[in-house]
Amino acid sequence: MELFNVEVAVANLGPLLAGLLLTVELTVVVILISLVFALFVALARMSSFAPLRIAAGTYVEVTRATPLILQLIYIYYVLPEIGIRLDAFTASVIALSLNYSAYMSEVYRSGIQAIAKGQHDAAFALGMTKPLAMRRIILPQAIRIVIPSLGNYFISLFKDTALCSVVSMQEVLFTAQVIAARNFQYFTLYTMVGIFYFAVGFPAARFVAYLERLTSRGYSRRKRI
Amino acid sequence: MTAAAPMIELEGIHKHFGSVHVLRGVDLTVARGEVLCIIGPSGSGKSTLLRCVNHLETPERGRIRIDGQVAYRDESAGGFRAHHGRAIAAVRAQVGMVFQLFNLFPHMTALQNVVEAPISVLRLDKRVARERASALLQQVGLADRVDYYPEELSGGQQQRVAIARALAMEPKAMLFDEVTSALDPELVGEVLGVMRDLAARGMTMIVVTHEMNFARQVGHRVVFMDAGMIAEQGTPEQIFTAPAQPRTRAFLRDLKDH
Numbered sequence: 001m002e003l004f005n006v007e008v009a010v011a012n013l014g015p016l017l018a019g020l021l022l023t024v025e026l027t028v029v030v031i032l033i034s035l036v037f038a039l040f041v042a043l044a045r046m047s048s049f050a051p052l053r054i055a056a057g058t059y060v061e062v063t064r065a066t067p068l069i070l071q072l073i074y075i076y077y078v079l080p081e082i083g084i085r086l087d088a089f090t091a092s093v094i095a096l097s098l099n100y101s102a103y104m105s106e107v108y109r110s111g112i113q114a115i116a117k118g119q120h121d122a123a124f125a126l127g128m129t130k131p132l133a134m135r136r137i138i139l140p141q142a143i144r145i146v147i148p149s150l151g152n153y154f155i156s157l158f159k160d161t162a163l164c165s166v167v168s169m170q171e172v173l174f175t176a177q178v179i180a181a182r183n184f185q186y187f188t189l190y191t192m193v194g195i196f197y198f199a200v201g202f203p204a205a206r207f208v209a210y211l212e213r214l215t216s217r218g219y220s221r222r223k224r225i
Numbered sequence: 226m227t228a229a230a231p232m233i234e235l236e237g238i239h240k241h242f243g244s245v246h247v248l249r250g251v252d253l254t255v256a257r258g259e260v261l262c263i264i265g266p267s268g269s270g271k272s273t274l275l276r277c278v279n280h281l282e283t284p285e286r287g288r289i290r291i292d293g294q295v296a297y298r299d300e301s302a303g304g305f306r307a308h309h310g311r312a313i314a315a316v317r318a319q320v321g322m323v324f325q326l327f328n329l330f331p332h333m334t335a336l337q338n339v340v341e342a343p344i345s346v347l348r349l350d351k352r353v354a355r356e357r358a359s360a361l362l363q364q365v366g367l368a369d370r371v372d373y374y375p376e377e378l379s380g381g382q383q384q385r386v387a388i389a390r391a392l393a394m395e396p397k398a399m400l401f402d403e404v405t406s407a408l409d410p411e412l413v414g415e416v417l418g419v420m421r422d423l424a425a426r427g428m429t430m431i432v433v434t435h436e437m438n439f440a441r442q443v444g445h446r447v448v449f450m451d452a453g454m455i456a457e458q459g460t461p462e463q464i465f466t467a468p469a470q471p472r473t474r475a476f477l478r479d480l481k482d483h
Contacts, residue, residue, distance in 0.1 A: 116328075119330065122322075122328035124314070124317060125321070126317070126318070126341070126346060126390070127319075127342060127347075127394065128314065129314045132346070136345055141331065141332050218331075219332055219374040219375070221377065
């Protein structure tokens with residue numbers, strides 16, 4: 001019997017593609033949430049208001065020091081015990097967003113702190129308040145610096161969505177597991193899953209590499225970004 | 226705010242950086258339209274004093290008035306809501322500042338650098354702001370560089386954009402912090418030329434500088450600072466030809482040796 005069974009592959013292409021679509025959906029939703037949330041966490045960590053700074057710092061440290069898979073399980077299986085019942089997709093979105101925002105907030109923070117003090121001086125000397133200087137002068141430069149790092153986190157996130165199979169999120173890996181439990185075509189199914197991940201992940205990684213080249217170019221009239 | 230009031234008044238300014246007493250009670254008054262040049266060895270507190278005028282550094286003691294209005298006073302005199310961001314921003318908006326390292330916003334073109342604060346701080350109409358900015362860039366000789374990004378410009382051009390950017394706020398006074406120190410020697414002249422024009426137009430200016438020729442020719446008054454205090458002040462003629470203090474003499478002699 002051949003290892004890769006084309007018939008099985010064709011028969012299960014539909015459900016597996018549906019799983020992949022859910023994987024991509026989950027990734028996109030988490031990207032959108034954490035792009036914004038992480039920025040607020042980063043600003044909170046640099047706030048002059050101590051309670052805010054401490055709360056944000058605690059969240060980041062706790063999140064980074066515990067495994068993502070535990071966070072997923074906690075939100076899906078433990079929260080119902082205190083009356084918070086979430087469906088698999090929502091639980092996955094929350095867990096992944098909380099986890100990735102913790103890391104990404106550190107990326108934002110390093111980007112903001114990389115901006116020279118002279119930029120703050122110049123903005124303040126022109127009469128800008130701190131929030132205005134942050135919005136108009138510091139953040140636009142910082143975000144450009146952190147685009148490649150954030151991109152790499154998003155690729156990693158795309159793969160980490162596979163962990164959501166533990167909360168029976170019907171993404172591509174979970175779908176393959178369910179089918180394999182019926183027909184034992186492990187090689188065929190998991191190879192397909194691997195190919196699917198690679199087919200999305202590799203171009204995404206190339207795109208991030210392109211962004212990295214683009215953002216390292218500096219600001220000029222022709223090479224805008 | 227009477228016409229007779231000086232433009233900038235500093236009284237008893239003290240400032241520490243950690244345990245270092247950088248400013249030890251500086252009194253200084255700058256009249257309207259006066260060009261005041263501050264010279265002195267590095268570490269003498271010149272730049273810190275300049276940065277105190279627009280709150281980039283906060284003094285610990287003393288009083289600052291700009292155009293007759295309190296811009297800073299220490300707690301003994303009731304304080305100046307030193308933590309109130311808006312009050313400080315309002316003071317800063319009245320005084321333009323140009324820095325040694327230009328500090329242009331790299332993500333904006335020359336024109337965008339100049340229109341930014343008039344639009345976002347003064348809420349000036351965008352069209353009006355652009356017209357004014359174009360005129361200012363023309364005034365500093367950069368009419369053909371409005372759409373260039375800072376890194377496409379030479380140091381001298383960047384510094385002239387920085388001057389135009391400060392002028393766009395229609396400041397009551399301008400502060401120059403060693404603005405030619407980072408420039409290649411052949412580019413110094415174009416920046417000093419713009420400052421000379423500005424002085425001729427009657428702008429009140431405090432110029433921290435190592436350009437003794439500029440201080441001599443354009444300055445109305447020269448202040449020599451040493452160890453956080455004003456050691457001597459007078460007309461350029463007095464300071465450069467007949468300095469009274471031994472420290473001033475030593476400083477000027479050392480300059481000539483280089």
